[in-house]
Amino acid sequence: xxxxxxxxxxxxxxxxxxxxxxxxxxxxxxxxxxxxxxxxxxxxxxxxxxxxxxxxxxxxxxxxxxxxxxxxxxxxxxxxxxxxxxxxxxxxxxxxxxxxxxxxxxxxxxxxxxxxxxxxxxxxxxxxxxxxxxxxxxxxxxxxxxxxxxxxxxxxxxxxxxxxxxxxxxxxxxxxxxxxxxxxxxxxxxxxxxxxxxxxxxxxxxxxxxxxxxxxxxxxxxxxxxxxxxxxxxxxxxxxxxxxxxxxxxxxxxxxxxxxxxxxxxxxxxxxxxxxxxx
DNA sequence: CAAGAATCCTGTCAGC
DNA sequence: TGCTGACAGGATTCTT
Numbered sequence: 001x002x003x004x005x006x007x008x009x010x011x012x013x014x015x016x017x018x019x020x021x022x023x024x025x026x027x028x029x030x031x032x033x034x035x036x037x038x039x040x041x042x043x044x045x046x047x048x049x050x051x052x053x054x055x056x057x058x059x060x061x062x063x064x065x066x067x068x069x070x071x072x073x074x075x076x077x078x079x080x081x082x083x084x085x086x087x088x089x090x091x092x093x094x095x096x097x098x099x100x101x102x103x104x105x106x107x108x109x110x111x112x113x114x115x116x117x118x119x120x121x122x123x124x125x126x127x128x129x130x131x132x133x134x135x136x137x138x139x140x141x142x143x144x145x146x147x148x149x150x151x152x153x154x155x156x157x158x159x160x161x162x163x164x165x166x167x168x169x170x171x172x173x174x175x176x177x178x179x180x181x182x183x184x185x186x187x188x189x190x191x192x193x194x195x196x197x198x199x200x201x202x203x204x205x206x207x208x209x210x211x212x213x214x215x216x217x218x219x220x221x222x223x224x225x226x227x228x229x230x231x232x233x234x235x236x237x238x239x240x241x242x243x244x245x246x247x248x249x250x251x252x253x254x255x256x257x258x259x260x261x262x263x264x265x266x267x268x269x270x271x272x273x274x275x276x277x278x279x
Numbered sequence: 280c281a282a283g284a285a286t287c288c289t290g291t292c293a294g295c
Numbered sequence: 296t297g298c299t300g301a302c303a304g305g306a307t308t309c310t311t
Contacts, residue, residue: 002304034287034306058305076305077289093289112288114305157282166306173304220304267283270302285309293301 004171013228057170075114149196
């Protein structure tokens with residue numbers, strides 16, 4: 001489900017509810033996610049104070065006193081529920097529930113269970129096996145035209161697949177890759193090794209802009225996805241190609257040559273693009 | 280080695 | 296109304 005802007009939005013919501021507060025109750029209700037929730041996690045969390053949050057790619061890290069951090073990935077269908085404490089029944093897909101000293105109840109809900117929860121020593125967060133191989137943060141200066149060009153050299157895979165590879169850049173997913181390629185006027189089918197140069201120079205800024213705008217909008221809300229405070233993100237209204245199969249691309253209005261936005265399948269996932277303006 | 284397919288799991292929606 | 300198949304924001308693991 002969530003890509004970088006949604007994860008960032010969720011992290012900010014968790015920060016507002018949890019940072020500086022003590023966890024007075026914690027329980028894992030179903031440990032068999034993408035990887036098992038470590039046994040004893042509930043016990044480890046109970047009584048801990050939450051010191052702070054950060055995001056790395058699509059992962060959220062929650063720093064606790066006592067030297068450990070909780071590593072959270074929302075997978076495809078994961079989201080967080082933040083509500084007033086008091087509800088004792090657990091909804092069917094609520095795999096982890098916390099309660100704070102200020103009376104907030106925070107639940108991790110993930111029907112498809114592609115998400116994961118782990119515990120990692122704070123001092124070694126970035127050495128965790130799930131984080132160790134991640135590429136640069138797309139909004140950091142370390143992600144730039146030169147660094148992207150470098151990582152695309154010799155890659156014969158389509159640029160669409162390369163940008164989905166978290167080792168090349170950390171946090172892009174299917175929606176934002178489609179949107180960024182549209183904005184850059186690059187075909188998702190183009191071989192990655194042909195991008196370094198002028199094309200990479202177009203691509204990097206639009207990736208940063210797209211993500212920045214999406215974060216400002218509170219992410220994109222699909223179906224039941226909501227931010228922790230229950231608000232809906234609204235970036236989905238800014239999508240130009242994703243989910244717009246058959247519609248006219250806004251770059252070629254009225255042109256008889258425009259066949260409209262096309263959906264194709266690349267490595268098992270939908271790609272939306274305009275064949276006329278994206279080359 | 281790299282690239283694409285298969286896989287994990289549940290819910291929803293379109294079409295019949 | 297029920298049933299079936301396609302598809303969904305991800306990422307690893309298995310095959311070519």
